[in-house]
Amino acid sequence: MATLxxxxxxxDPLDAFRAEARAWLAANFPSALAHKDxxxxxxxGPGEETDDQRRWREAMGAKGWGVPTWPRDYGGGGLSxxxxxxxxxxxxxxxxxxxxxxxxxMMFGPTLLEYGSEAQKREHIPPIARGEIRWCQGYSxxxxxxxLANLQTFAEDCGDHYLVNGQKTWTSGGQWADKCFALVRTxxxxxxxxxxxxxIDMDAPxxxxxxxxxxxxxxxxCETFFTDVKVPKENLVGREGExxxxxxxxxxxxxxxxxxGGSTGRLLAGTPLGEIAKRYRGVDAEGRLADADLRAxxxxxxxxxxxxGLTLRRAALEAKASQGPSATSSIxxxxxxxxxxxxxxxxxxxxxxxxxxxxxxxxxxxxxxxxRTWLWGKAVSIYGGSxxxxxxxxxxxxxxxxxxx
Amino acid sequence: MAxxxxxxxxxxxxxxxxxxxxxxxxxxxxxxxxxPPAGFDPAVWAEVGQMGWPGIVVPEADxxxxxxxxxxxLVLEQLGRTLTATxxxxxxxxxxAIAMGEDAEARxxxxxxxxxxxxxxxxAVDEGPLHDPDALDTVVADGRLTGTKMFVAxxxxxxxxxxxxxxxxxxxxxxxxxxxxxxxxxxxxxxxDVRFDAAPAVRLGDKALTAAICDRAAALVTAEMLGLAGQxxxxxxxxxxxxxxxGQPLSTFxxxxxxxxxxxxxxxxxRSVVEGALEAIDAGRSDVAQxxxxxxxxxxxxxxxVSREMVQLHGGIGMTDEHHAGFYLKRAAVLEAMWGxxxxxxxxxxxxxxx
Numbered sequence: 001m002a003t004l005x006x007x008x009x010x011x012d013p014l015d016a017f018r019a020e021a022r023a024w025l026a027a028n029f030p031s032a033l034a035h036k037d038x039x040x041x042x043x044x045g046p047g048e049e050t051d052d053q054r055r056w057r058e059a060m061g062a063k064g065w066g067v068p069t070w071p072r073d074y075g076g077g078g079l080s081x082x083x084x085x086x087x088x089x090x091x092x093x094x095x096x097x098x099x100x101x102x103x104x105x106m107m108f109g110p111t112l113l114e115y116g117s118e119a120q121k122r123e124h125i126p127p128i129a130r131g132e133i134r135w136c137q138g139y140s141x142x143x144x145x146x147x148l149a150n151l152q153t154f155a156e157d158c159g160d161h162y163l164v165n166g167q168k169t170w171t172s173g174g175q176w177a178d179k180c181f182a183l184v185r186t187x188x189x190x191x192x193x194x195x196x197x198x199x200i201d202m203d204a205p206x207x208x209x210x211x212x213x214x215x216x217x218x219x220x221x222c223e224t225f226f227t228d229v230k231v232p233k234e235n236l237v238g239r240e241g242e243x244x245x246x247x248x249x250x251x252x253x254x255x256x257x258x259x260x261g262g263s264t265g266r267l268l269a270g271t272p273l274g275e276i277a278k279r280y281r282g283v284d285a286e287g288r289l290a291d292a293d294l295r296a297x298x299x300x301x302x303x304x305x306x307x308x309g310l311t312l313r314r315a316a317l318e319a320k321a322s323q324g325p326s327a328t329s330s331i332x333x334x335x336x337x338x339x340x341x342x343x344x345x346x347x348x349x350x351x352x353x354x355x356x357x358x359x360x361x362x363x364x365x366x367x368x369x370x371x372r373t374w375l376w377g378k379a380v381s382i383y384g385g386s387x388x389x390x391x392x393x394x395x396x397x398x399x400x401x402x403x404x405x
Numbered sequence: 406m407a408x409x410x411x412x413x414x415x416x417x418x419x420x421x422x423x424x425x426x427x428x429x430x431x432x433x434x435x436x437x438x439x440x441p442p443a444g445f446d447p448a449v450w451a452e453v454g455q456m457g458w459p460g461i462v463v464p465e466a467d468x469x470x471x472x473x474x475x476x477x478x479l480v481l482e483q484l485g486r487t488l489t490a491t492x493x494x495x496x497x498x499x500x501x502a503i504a505m506g507e508d509a510e511a512r513x514x515x516x517x518x519x520x521x522x523x524x525x526x527x528x529a530v531d532e533g534p535l536h537d538p539d540a541l542d543t544v545v546a547d548g549r550l551t552g553t554k555m556f557v558a559x560x561x562x563x564x565x566x567x568x569x570x571x572x573x574x575x576x577x578x579x580x581x582x583x584x585x586x587x588x589x590x591x592x593x594x595x596x597x598d599v600r601f602d603a604a605p606a607v608r609l610g611d612k613a614l615t616a617a618i619c620d621r622a623a624a625l626v627t628a629e630m631l632g633l634a635g636q637x638x639x640x641x642x643x644x645x646x647x648x649x650x651x652g653q654p655l656s657t658f659x660x661x662x663x664x665x666x667x668x669x670x671x672x673x674x675x676r677s678v679v680e681g682a683l684e685a686i687d688a689g690r691s692d693v694a695q696x697x698x699x700x701x702x703x704x705x706x707x708x709x710x711v712s713r714e715m716v717q718l719h720g721g722i723g724m725t726d727e728h729h730a731g732f733y734l735k736r737a738a739v740l741e742a743m744w745g746x747x748x749x750x751x752x753x754x755x756x757x758x759x760x
Contacts, residue, residue, distance in 0.1 A: 274760030289760050296748075299755040303678075307703050310677035314407065321408040331670040394669055395662035399642055404657045 017083050021090045028059040034095030040102040040131055044220070045176045057099040061130035066100025067109065074113070074121055075129035103172065104128035104135040108181050111250040115197075115238050124179075124199070138168040138182030138200065138224060139247065146389050148183070149192050149244060153226060155184040162186075162236075164200065164229040170383070174209045174222030177202050183247045186240045195243035199235040200226070216375035217358075254384050255333050273298050273343065277350045294349070301342050308335050334390045337381040344374035407680040413476050419456065420483035427452065430729045433488040437593040437732070443525075443562030444595025445490040453491050454522015462497050464504055468517035473687040474621065475680065478628035485632025488732055490594055492525045492559035494629060498622040499526035499567040502574055505617065506609030511576050515565065527563035528622055529554035529599055530615070536745040538619055543570040543601070549582075550575055550606035553598065558743065560597030561587055568601065569615045575606040591735040620697040623744035624686055627679045627697075627704040630740050634675065634708045637715040637733045638668055644719055661718065668711050675707040695757045698750035705740075705747040712737035 070076020153166025187194030211219035289295035348355035357363030463469020543552025682700035723730035
């Protein structure tokens, strides 16, 4: 691409910040933790925290750099996007990782900053920034999956509080969460306009959580039951009936974190399948993978991954050059899902029966991980708006195709 | 769309407005019906020359604009949208061979004329129906080149040829000891078999130059494919909104919506790899071969998907010569095969990646 190089490039204004970040990280990141990622996650419980890990979380929490671009007033880092990129580069350089994560950071925080009242922001944002509070999502119900607006959990107006009754499902990390942001029905006569966005304490009387065991053997999701749960009125975000608008905005944050964020980054940085395949299957006289059919499919997948990486980069550059919202963002979730699943399918195929081990000494750690990764990966094209729902969105919102009359 | 400079944006807008007004797909139909000997309308080529497009990749010192491959790709994408027949892509790749080559006289003699739109030069590499630049029988002895090249794009109207011999790349000018046999192909464009019988040849460079020029030719083809596939998709989307069956526009049927969403997704990925290859060439990156193979393989598959779906989703009307869907289908298939099909580029990509 043609770039315009300034004849006398001035000193990068970010250099000062880079020096500051480097010095702070050197003073605060325990080097023993380098590359030992133990970030807060939506789908994993809080493990035992070592002293180093606690110190690192508290340091980042106090500095606000776990949520670098959030406003300083609410405990964020107050950094520009460019500064946040520099911070990420400096952290990557020394193997430092962000200990602050989970749904509060990825989805709920940005939404509350946009729609919450001043009091709600003061109450809820700082504990997220410090990594002290875990949030979970109360959206899906047994009868409201892809047709989310069909949700039936009801919040009855009782003067100074709501009385909530109903059942949520697929509550990620519900068994470990402190609080839940939920879509509830406040009006049964209107579908989308009858939905409100409510914040519920998970330890309130009447909240019951049951983990769901998945095909991978893990239980990252729960069923959550609400029976006569009292929720104060000040926990309503926005107005009654505004929940669908706010809830959809939150899903946009979810989608961008599912596609452009960590999981894809890890995918692009993972051990190349070609290397794993050479190790398990061997090569021919010319150094090519011995199984020509497998090789051809690995190359297709590899190309898909590269094309996706270039598309993520293009979307970021286009957004930066403010050519308006890039149409590419809407397809990212589907491509990310297909690549994730195809990689796992190829990996277990490469390993043969060894790629299907469940547990025990007869399998390597890599093989056992692969089995679980493959099974867990089937969720990627279902959660956060299934592949079919994303295709509906592309067809209707971007291509202008019509609803059935 | 890549982030463009002001000059590039102007160039793209000019190309778009010109093809819309002066060279819609009806113009290609007229060329197809008139079947001019060179495979394009000379008046159109003269206009292309006046707009300076043949000089986009010619260095400024040699009379060109020196704007690079991403810039030329913007123009070829627009020409591809309406299947505009010109020898622009072939001549540009040949011009790069001369510009990157080792012969100063050839540079001085040909590049200013190419940039001015006064010379058409074709790139002659393959000797069979499949791209195979590592198995060439063409030889040069005492400055004279002998061999037969097949399916040379724009070979009917070219005044000179950049020819790949077993030991490198040469320039053959004029008609002395050159004989051409036109190939009538499905896309109604110029392709010719060209026989060189001890033709006087100027050496441009070694096999590395041949490989670099093949990559540039392939990258330019992907830019044309991007426009072709994009327009095929847009026309199909528009048709589905107007065609009514079962009392509904076809675009209301979810089965079709999801096929269109899939194609849209693939087109977005294709744009990224095509621009990625053109940018890699402009930046002189060391992974040009990989970037081009990625673009030609992914772009070829997507062009195939969209052009075939264009016919299927148009139903019976798409099967008729009266409709232009067939033009897109036929040109798409030729572009897919040129300079290495998807399978050839996948194999090369795998070898370059070490497996």
